[in-house]
Amino acid sequence: xxxxxxxxxxxxxxxxxxxxxxxxxxxxxxxxxxxxxxxxxxxxxxxxxxxxxxxxxxxxxxxxxxxxxxxxxxxxxxxxxxxxxxxxxxxxxxxxxxxxxxxxxxxxxxxxxxxxxxxxxxxxxxxxxxxxxxxxxxxxxxxxxxxxxxxxxxxxxxxxxxxxxxxxxxxxxxxxxxxxxxxxxxxxxxxxxxxxxxxxxxxxxxxxxxxxxxxxxxxxxxxxxxxxxxxxxxxxxxxxxxxxxxxxxxxxxxxxxxxxxxxxxxxxxxxxxxxxxxxxxxxxxxxxxxxxxxxxxxxxxxxxxxxxxxxxxxxxxxxxxxxxxxxxxxxxxxxxxxxxx
Numbered sequence: 064x065x066x067x068x069x070x071x072x073x074x075x076x077x078x079x080x081x082x083x084x085x086x087x088x089x090x091x092x093x094x095x096x097x098x099x100x101x102x103x104x105x106x107x108x109x110x111x112x113x114x115x116x117x118x119x120x121x122x123x124x125x126x127x128x129x130x131x132x133x134x135x136x137x138x139x140x141x142x143x144x145x146x147x148x149x150x151x152x153x154x155x156x157x158x159x160x161x162x163x164x165x166x167x168x169x170x171x172x173x174x175x176x177x178x179x180x181x182x183x184x185x186x187x188x189x190x191x192x193x194x195x196x197x198x199x200x201x202x203x204x205x206x207x208x209x210x211x212x213x214x215x216x217x218x219x220x221x222x223x224x225x226x227x228x229x230x231x232x233x234x235x236x237x238x239x240x241x242x243x244x245x246x247x248x249x250x251x252x253x254x255x256x257x258x259x260x261x262x263x264x265x266x267x268x269x270x271x272x273x274x275x276x277x278x279x280x281x282x283x284x285x286x287x288x289x290x291x292x293x294x295x296x297x298x299x300x301x302x303x304x305x306x307x308x309x310x311x312x313x314x315x316x317x318x319x320x321x322x323x324x325x326x327x328x329x330x331x332x333x334x335x336x337x338x339x340x341x342x343x344x345x346x347x348x349x350x351x352x353x354x355x356x357x358x359x360x361x362x363x364x365x366x367x368x369x370x371x372x373x374x375x376x377x378x379x380x381x382x383x384x385x386x387x388x389x390x391x392x393x394x395x396x397x398x399x400x401x402x403x404x
Contacts, residue, residue: 071386075379082375087128090364100362101144135372141365143358150365154351154373159244160231161343161350165335166245167266168274172331175274176281176324177317183282184289185312195282202279207338211272211345218268225268228347236261269346273338277331281324288320325385332381336374 098114099106106114115121119130134140140150179195186192201210219227226233231246239249239258247266250259289312343352351370358366 071383075383078379079372079375083132083372084128086368086371087131088124090368091124091127093364097364131368135369140369143363143366145358145361145363150369153354153366154369157349157351157354160348161339161352163231163245163247164266164269164273164343164348164350165339167270168335169277169331171270171274172277172281175278176285177321179278179282180285180289180320181312181317183286195286198275199279199282202275202277203283206341207272207276208341208345210275211269211342214268214272215345226265228345229265230347230349231262231265232258233261233265269342269348272346273335273342276338277334280327280331280334284324284327285320288323289317292319325388328381328385328388333374333378336377 096111096115097118098111098120102110102114112121119127122130138151140154142148143150143153146153179198183192183195215227218225232238236258239246239253239255242249242252246262247259250256250262339350339352340355341352342348343350344356347353355367355370358364
């Protein structure tokens with residue numbers, strides 16, 4: 064166990080190191096000059112050179128990387144010159160909105176995939192199976208921003224069922240008192256039911272849009288696993304002891320089929336992070352993804368650099384959580400190894 068944990072930590076450190084080096088070098092190779100962006104197009108060459116020296120851009124690349132890494136560890140992630148605030152402040156301010164959106168998107172993807180896979184296999188109905196497979200095909204085969212635009216046209220513009228891209232709350236709705244920084248949770252904790260309904264309605268379309276691709280991937284994986292498990296003898300034995308097909312499938316088939324799906328959780332988190340960049344822009348969601356898009360357009364690469372590193376950290380942490388969940392879900396991994404004679 065100690066060797067396994069050690070190898071996981073070493074792998075995580077190597078992944079973070081490669082990600083940080085890659086984004087640092089790539090951003091330094093781009094034609095944008097931070098000193099020129101700060102001082103403006105009318106600055107003299109002497110002023111540009113002085114600003115570059117002040118920013119440490121005249122140092123060797125490895126020195127700049129080491130300085131940035133030490134500063135990043137101490138919370139100095141750079142400065143967002145467009146908004147006039149440190150990058151850390153911008154990220155911390157917008158992170159709760161992204162986390163709330165990502166939480167509901169992941170919830171929809173996982174719960175929806177399990178329900179759809181069980182219904183598709185358990186019902187033995189070609190119509191039900193065809194509907195869910197078509198939905199998964201759309202989620203996997205369509206860009207998230209296109210799905211978001213189509214959803215806005217249909218549900219916001221045409222049917223008027225849900226609000227358009229106006230942020231986390233409607234006009235005139237005050238945010239609830241801050242406890243968890245999730246508007247839906249804080250509204251429930253403080254009994255503000257109207258605010259909860261409004262926040263949930265604003266979350267629904269972006270969360271479904273962001274979670275549709277992970278839903279499609281998980282559904283196909285779970286459906287395949289459940290179809291294999293449904294033919295196993297132990298399910299027939301369970302039905303012979305009095306359980307219905309649905310009960311045997313839910314109690315014994317789903318936990319077995321979930322094991323391969325756990326491996327995909329790390330990839331799903333990476334997919335959610337990547338998809339959030341454009342989905343937040345489509346729905347005007349005030350999260351980190353929208354901040355990254357605005358920073359790219361303004362050539363504020365400090366924000367992009369911090370976003371990539373934080374995404375790598377989230378990916379590594381999620382994979383470590385998946386390893387821990389394997390031990391919880393699979394009893395065989397909790398048994399001590401026996402030496403055969």
